[in-house]
Amino acid sequence: MSVTDTKNFPAGLLAIASKQLDDTFSSEQIIQYCSLAFEIYSFPYARQHHLLEDCVSFHCRTLERMFGRALFRDINNQLSWIESSPLPCGAFFIRGSDNNYGLTKAYRLTPIGNWAIREAITNSDYPLTNRKLPANHGALRSRDAKGSNATNVFDMKRDIRIKERIVAESLKSICLLISDKSARGCEFIDYFKLVHEQLSPEEKHRQLIADRDRIAFVLRVLKNPNLGKRGFVPQLYTQSSSGRWYSSGPIVSFQNMPKQLRPIFFQDCYDYDVESCHYSIFSQLAARCGVETPIINELLADKVTFRSSVAKDANITLPTAKRCLISLIYGAPLNPSKHTFFGTTLGAVDAANFCTSEKIVALHKELSKGRQCIINMYRDQSKKKGWIINDAGRARVISKTSKITLMAHILQGVEAQILSCIGNHWGNQLMLLMHDGFVTKVQLDTALIRSTVLAETGWDVCFSEERISII
Numbered sequence: 001m002s003v004t005d006t007k008n009f010p011a012g013l014l015a016i017a018s019k020q021l022d023d024t025f026s027s028e029q030i031i032q033y034c035s036l037a038f039e040i041y042s043f044p045y046a047r048q049h050h051l052l053e054d055c056v057s058f059h060c061r062t063l064e065r066m067f068g069r070a071l072f073r074d075i076n077n078q079l080s081w082i083e084s085s086p087l088p089c090g091a092f093f094i095r096g097s098d099n100n101y102g103l104t105k106a107y108r109l110t111p112i113g114n115w116a117i118r119e120a121i122t123n124s125d126y127p128l129t130n131r132k133l134p135a136n137h138g139a140l141r142s143r144d145a146k147g148s149n150a151t152n153v154f155d156m157k158r159d160i161r162i163k164e165r166i167v168a169e170s171l172k173s174i175c176l177l178i179s180d181k182s183a184r185g186c187e188f189i190d191y192f193k194l195v196h197e198q199l200s201p202e203e204k205h206r207q208l209i210a211d212r213d214r215i216a217f218v219l220r221v222l223k224n225p226n227l228g229k230r231g232f233v234p235q236l237y238t239q240s241s242s243g244r245w246y247s248s249g250p251i252v253s254f255q256n257m258p259k260q261l262r263p264i265f266f267q268d269c270y271d272y273d274v275e276s277c278h279y280s281i282f283s284q285l286a287a288r289c290g291v292e293t294p295i296i297n298e299l300l301a302d303k304v305t306f307r308s309s310v311a312k313d314a315n316i317t318l319p320t321a322k323r324c325l326i327s328l329i330y331g332a333p334l335n336p337s338k339h340t341f342f343g344t345t346l347g348a349v350d351a352a353n354f355c356t357s358e359k360i361v362a363l364h365k366e367l368s369k370g371r372q373c374i375i376n377m378y379r380d381q382s383k384k385k386g387w388i389i390n391d392a393g394r395a396r397v398i399s400k401t402s403k404i405t406l407m408a409h410i411l412q413g414v415e416a417q418i419l420s421c422i423g424n425h426w427g428n429q430l431m432l433l434m435h436d437g438f439v440t441k442v443q444l445d446t447a448l449i450r451s452t453v454l455a456e457t458g459w460d461v462c463f464s465e466e467r468i469s470i471i
Contacts, residue, residue: 012120013038021078025071032066033075037082040109041117042217042252055085055106081113114213121217141248144239151243151393152416154423159232160254160431161441162265164222166471170264171215178208187471188264195260211261218265221252237433242409243392243416245433254432263470266431266439272446273437274418275462276303278329281414282370284459289373295363299325306359314354316346324354325363329411331371331404334364371407378410391457392416414459421456422449439468 013034014027021030039047040056047056063072076082085106109117139156143149173188183189192211196204221233233252237245247255254265262271274280276299283296299306311321324342328334332341336351343351354360378388379398388406389395390413396406415436422438423430426449432439446463454460 010038010117010120012125013117016116016120017079017081021075025075029067029071029075033072033079033081036066036072037109037113038117040082040107041114042214042249049106055108057106079112079116080110081116082107083110118213121220139235139237140245141236141238145241145246150239152420153239154420154427156423156427156430156433158234158236159229160235161231162218162222162233163267164219164231166267167215167219167222167264171212171219174208174212174215178205178212191263191470192260211258214257214261215264218252235432239416240412241394241396242412243390243394244412244435245416245419247433255434262439263468266468267471269431269468270440270443271437271466271468272440272444272449273434273464274415275464276300277415277436277461278326278411280461281411281459282329282367282374285374285377285410285414286366286370289370289377291366291370291373293366293370295359295366299363310354310357310360313357313359314346314350316350316354320346328360328364329367330408334360371403374410375403375406378406390414390416392420417457418453418459418461421453425452443467 014031017030017034018027036058047058049055049057066072067075085108137158139158140153141150142153170188173183173186174192176183176186177189177192184193192208196207199207218233222231233254234250235254236248236250237255238248240246247253254262257265279296279299283293283300286293286296307318307321307325310316310325311318314321314324316324324332324345327341327345334355335342336346336348336355337343338348340351342354345351346354375388378390382389384395386398387395388398388401388409390410392413394409394413394416396409398406401409412435419433419435419438426440426444429440429442429444430438431441443465446465449463450461
């Protein structure tokens with residue numbers, strides 16, 4: 001399933017970088033830098049910074065592993081393709097780190113970096129990849145991110161059809177909207193106005209530029225003969241240590257594409273999600289341990305009303321309330337301090353309102369109690385002493401893993417098991433995997449999916465369905 005000798009960046013990017021660098025750096029180091037720049041350009045949501053949505057973050061060890069200490073800085077000083085962005089006022093650095101390897105530093109491409117990548121992509125003298133992709137392999141890699149055998153692999157087509165006409169029309173429309181803010185009368189123009197209406201004029205313009213570049217990039221990939229049949233885009237997935245399937249490109253990742261652009265590429269397809277996925281799984285796991293969860297059950301009974309109540313109490317938006325509830329189940333401390341997730345995300349006043357809300361306090365207690373009981377249950381049932389093995393068959397050493405990470409490992413294992421069950425039955429209909437959801441080219445029966453998952457895995461989850469369309 002591997003891609004033979006195919007680099008995850010336009011080959012021309014290496015040529016552009018090599019011309020501007022002196023002889024100090026090896027070709028491998030230049031390739032690493034080009035790969036990093038192209039990842040920021042094409043896969044920004046894979047490493048999205050938790051405070052700045054238009055930036056990515058890289059762990060200090062990742063940069064050291066890629067370049068060696070300080071070499072990233074030396075290359076970047078000559079090319080100036082990547083810049084660090086200041087964090088919001090009141091944000092903090094983990095462990096007080098405040099250098100080029102700061103654990104929470106935010107990075108974005110400079111105008112020069114954007115120019116270099118677009119030049120490499122659009123210049124016909126440069127091939128988009130070094131070799132054509134192999135023709136007869138599925139989308140899911142047989143090896144995980146660490147090289148071990150992947151678990152719960154199912155058959156899914158690697159190449160997915162994208163409607164080139166729709167992509168081309170959307171590109172024309174967004175270019176017109178960028179040049180003329182008063183443009184109207186087109187479905188695509190109206191759509192882009194709608195999805196960006198909450199942004200300030202400056203942010204809206206920047207977002208439109210970013211969307212335009214991504215759409216133009218996908219259009220060129222669709223037309224590129226080095227990537228197989230015209231009108232198709234390859235999507236490969238690599239399994240993580242928890243069992244989740246993460247898109248590994250190789251050139252463009254629709255899994256990491258901004259949500260507002262998916263209707264452009266998946267027009268007339270169907271989007272399915274597990275409703276309140278992790279809370280639903282947590283509730284069932286807690287029930288197996290004999291732990292009652294009345295607040296979680298209230299959320300599951302009517303998630304819209306529950307989120308609206310939380311949003312009203314904390315004076316935050318519904319999307320923000322949803323994000324905060326997900327952070328709670330993943331172990332975010334219920335603390336409004338500026339050094340915590342809620343403090344940096346909501347601000348001092350709203351964070352205090354959220355963290356002192358009677359409903360949130362009760363929910364936090366349920367999660368804390370249930371988390372310990374669930375971890376103990378998986379520890380006791382494990383045949384491998386000192387390890388926790390989740391439902392996707394992935395293992396974690398208990399003594400080397402925090403309780404929060406162990407809980408996430410368990411939840412994501414169940415999530416992966418459910419997706420694998422669906423893939424075994426409907427894999428040939430799947431176009432995109434989204435952790436707790438998927439996109440199909442045809443409409444499926446959600447009742448049948450639910451009953452199949454329940455019968456084969458024991459998990460009773462509901463599925464939402466939405467037809468993807470803007471025209």
